[in-house]
Every structure is written in structure tokens, then in C-alpha cells.
Amino acid sequence: MNLTTKGKYAVTAALDLAMQQTIADGFTKISDVAKRQDIPASYLEQIFSRLRKAGILHAARGPNGGFKLSKQRDEVMIGEIITAVERNMDATQCSGEGICNSGTKCIAHNFWIDFNDNVNEFLMSRSLDDVITNRRGSVEQTGQALIATG
Amino acid sequence: MNLTTKGKYAVTAALDLAMQQTIADGFTKISDVAKRQDIPASYLEQIFSRLRKAGILHAARGPNGGFKLSKQRDEVMIGEIITAVERNMDATQCSGEGICNSGTKCIAHNFWIDFNDNVNEFLMSRSLDDVITNRRGSVEQTGQALIATG
DNA sequence: TAATTCTTGACTAATTTACTCGGGAACATA
DNA sequence: TATGTTCCCGAGTAAATTAGTCAAGAATTA
Numbered sequence: 001m002n003l004t005t006k007g008k009y010a011v012t013a014a015l016d017l018a019m020q021q022t023i024a025d026g027f028t029k030i031s032d033v034a035k036r037q038d039i040p041a042s043y044l045e046q047i048f049s050r051l052r053k054a055g056i057l058h059a060a061r062g063p064n065g066g067f068k069l070s071k072q073r074d075e076v077m078i079g080e081i082i083t084a085v086e087r088n089m090d091a092t093q094c095s096g097e098g099i100c101n102s103g104t105k106c107i108a109h110n111f112w113i114d115f116n117d118n119v120n121e122f123l124m125s126r127s128l129d130d131v132i133t134n135r136r137g138s139v140e141q142t143g144q145a146l147i148a149t150g
Numbered sequence: 151m152n153l154t155t156k157g158k159y160a161v162t163a164a165l166d167l168a169m170q171q172t173i174a175d176g177f178t179k180i181s182d183v184a185k186r187q188d189i190p191a192s193y194l195e196q197i198f199s200r201l202r203k204a205g206i207l208h209a210a211r212g213p214n215g216g217f218k219l220s221k222q223r224d225e226v227m228i229g230e231i232i233t234a235v236e237r238n239m240d241a242t243q244c245s246g247e248g249i250c251n252s253g254t255k256c257i258a259h260n261f262w263i264d265f266n267d268n269v270n271e272f273l274m275s276r277s278l279d280d281v282i283t284n285r286r287g288s289v290e291q292t293g294q295a296l297i298a299t300g
Numbered sequence: 301t302a303a304t305t306c307t308t309g310a311c312t313a314a315t316t317t318a319c320t321c322g323g324g325a326a327c328a329t330a
Numbered sequence: 331t332a333t334g335t336t337c338c339c340g341a342g343t344a345a346a347t348t349a350g351t352c353a354a355g356a357a358t359t360a
């Protein structure tokens with residue numbers, strides 16, 4: 001399981017975009033987000049690139065360009081953001097393949113599956129809007145699983 | 151947040167010890183646990199050393215020596231094991247210090263605190279016995295927090 | 301004494317993280 | 331169409347971390 005600076009920056013930056021869209025409806029520049037949230041701009045480029053490819057953000061080039069959310073802020077789940085940028089959020093030793101002890105499931109396998117489910121549910125039940133308004137998960141889990149649960 | 155092979159090996163090895171103690175009441179050798187659970191023995195040495203220093207295991211040297219749990223298997227929480235061996239399980243960007251955005255709390259700070267609490271509760275509510283008998287957390291959270299929650 | 305088992309610390313290769321850098325492409329405006 | 335703006339993309343890299351190995355030593359039992 002990896003939860004790194006990249007994932008945390010991604011969430012922070014997405015929250016920033018969501019908040020900016022409440023103020024004005026246009027695109028927000030990487031450099032502005034970077035400055036406000038204290039994130040290295042060139043690193044944030046990489047992160048936004050991934051979020052765009054995952055369909056979470058929409059980009060526009062040129063003057064007045066930048067990024068905006070593809071959906072409403074109550075429709076974007078934190079879990080989506082994290083899986084889009086993190087290498088691996090799975091907690092099983094075998095990446096869910098059940099081969100953790102010389103080809104068979106290790107004795108902790110089901111425990112880590114449960115752990116995955118728990119993290120999954122937490123991250124997929126909280127939208128950007130929930131976090132901004134300090135709610136603790138109000139929207140139903142809708143889509144696909146964040147982590148393969150074997 | 152770091153959940154690495156070390157933490158996963160630690161849980162698996164502790165489960166093995168717990169299961170062995172049901173069979174016989176003596177000490178279990180590192181080499182036996184390593185063989186059964188497919189964990190490098192010299193790496194497991196390091197892991198058991200930490201678990202012993204954390205008071206989770208008790209060791210004996212010499213013939214018939216090895217390791218055993220210091221408590222009953224329904225009293226050892228998975229969370230204890232993981233914090234004993236993992237470098238950092240905190241998910242906040244600032245290690246809970248609230249300085250994630252140039253000296254102040256970043257806009258995601260409270261979210262990561264909630265995430266910590268969630269993981270915390272999950273791991274501290276499951277004992278070795280719960281995992282072995284495939285229960286999903288039966289014992290009350292008793293002790294100190296796994297992760298500082300700011 | 302000899303064999304066994306933990307104890308400790310040093311060491312290391314490979315991987316990952318957390319970035320930077322530079323050139324290019326699209327777009328808006330004048 | 332020239333110019334500045336902003337995203338796009340890939341390559342490169344220093345530092346940290348992971349996932350181990352190895353060897354010498356201490357305690358214990360037979």
C-alpha cells in the first residue's frame with residue numbers, strides 16, 4: 001500500500017480547483033494552484049496530467065486556460081483521485097492474486113482483503129464537496145472499486 | 151503512510167505464532183515460522199526483534215528457545231504489530247503537526263485525520279484471534295491510538 | 301564443551317520518491 | 331501572423347527507502 005506525497009498533493013489540488021470553481025467558473029492555472037497550496041508547480045503538472053487522463057479534470061491551453069473539474073464537486077470521490085495518481089493502494093502482499101505463500105493464500109490474506117475494503121469504502125464515500133464542507137461521507141458509493149478485492 | 155512488506159510479514163508471522171501456541175505451549179523458532187510462512191529468516195529476525203522490544207513477543211535463547219506471544223492471542227491487536235514495525239502509518243502530509251501549507255493546516259488536513267482515525271479503528275479493533283477465526287473485529291479498542299490524530 | 305537459538309549492527313542492491321528541466325503544441329489576442 | 335500564455339510530454343536525477351544479507355557474539359541447554 002502506497003499513500004505518498006503525490007496522492008496527498010492530488011487531493012489538495014483537486015480541493016483547490018473545486019473551491020475556485022465556486023468563486024469563478026473558468027479554468028484555474030497550475031501555477032495558481034501551486035502557489036496557493038504550496039505544491040511545486042512542475043510536480044503538479046504531472047499530477048494534473050494523470051487526473052486529466054483519468055477523466056477527472058478537463059484542461060484548456062493558452063491564455064485563460066488551465067484546469068477544471070469534469071464533474072460537479074459532489075460527484076468527484078477522493079478515492080478516484082488517489083487511484084489515478086498512486087502506484088498501488090492494494091494492501092495484500094500478492095496484489096490480490098492469492099499467491100502470497102508459495103502459490104497459495106497466506107494466513108493474513110483475508111484480513112488484508114478486509115482492510116482494502118475498509119479503505120476503499122472510506123475513500124469512495126467521500127466527495128470533494130464533503131471534504132470542503134467538513135462532512136464525513138454523505139454520498140453513496142457509486143462506481144467501481146478503488147482496490148481489487150480479490 | 152507506509153504499509154510495507156515488513157508490516158505484512160509481521161502480521162503473518164504473529165498469526166503463525168498464535169496458531170502454534172494452540173498446538174503446543176513452548177517457544178517457536180524463527181526458522182520454523184520463516185519456512186512455514188515463506189519469509190526470509192534473516193529478515194524475520196529483524197521483525198521479531200522489534201516485536202519483542204514492543205513487548206508483543208517474548209524470546210528465549212538456546213535449544214528449545216524461540217518466540218511466543220506475551221499475551222493471549224485475543225489480546226494482541228493487529229494495529230500494535232504494525233506500529234511496532236512500520237516507520238510511519240500517519241497519512242497527514244505534516245505528520246499531524248498542522249503545518250502542511252506553509253506553516254498552517256492544508257485544506258485536506260482534517261480529511262487525513264479522519265482517514266487516520268478510520269485506519270486506526272480498523273487495525274486496533276482486530277486481534278490475532280479475530281483474524282484466525284475469521285471474525286471481523288470483535289474486541290473493543292482498548293489502548294492508545296495507533297496514529298497520532300492531531 | 302558443543303550445539304542451538306536469539307541479538308545486534310553493519311552493509312548493500314534495487315526500487316521508489318519527489319522532484320527538475322527543456323522543448324513542443326495549442327490557443328488567444330492584437 | 332507574431333507573441334505570449336498555458337498545457338503536454340518525456341527524460342533525467344539525487345536522496346531516501348525497502349528488502350533484504352551477513353557475520354560476530356551472547357545466552358542457554360544437554
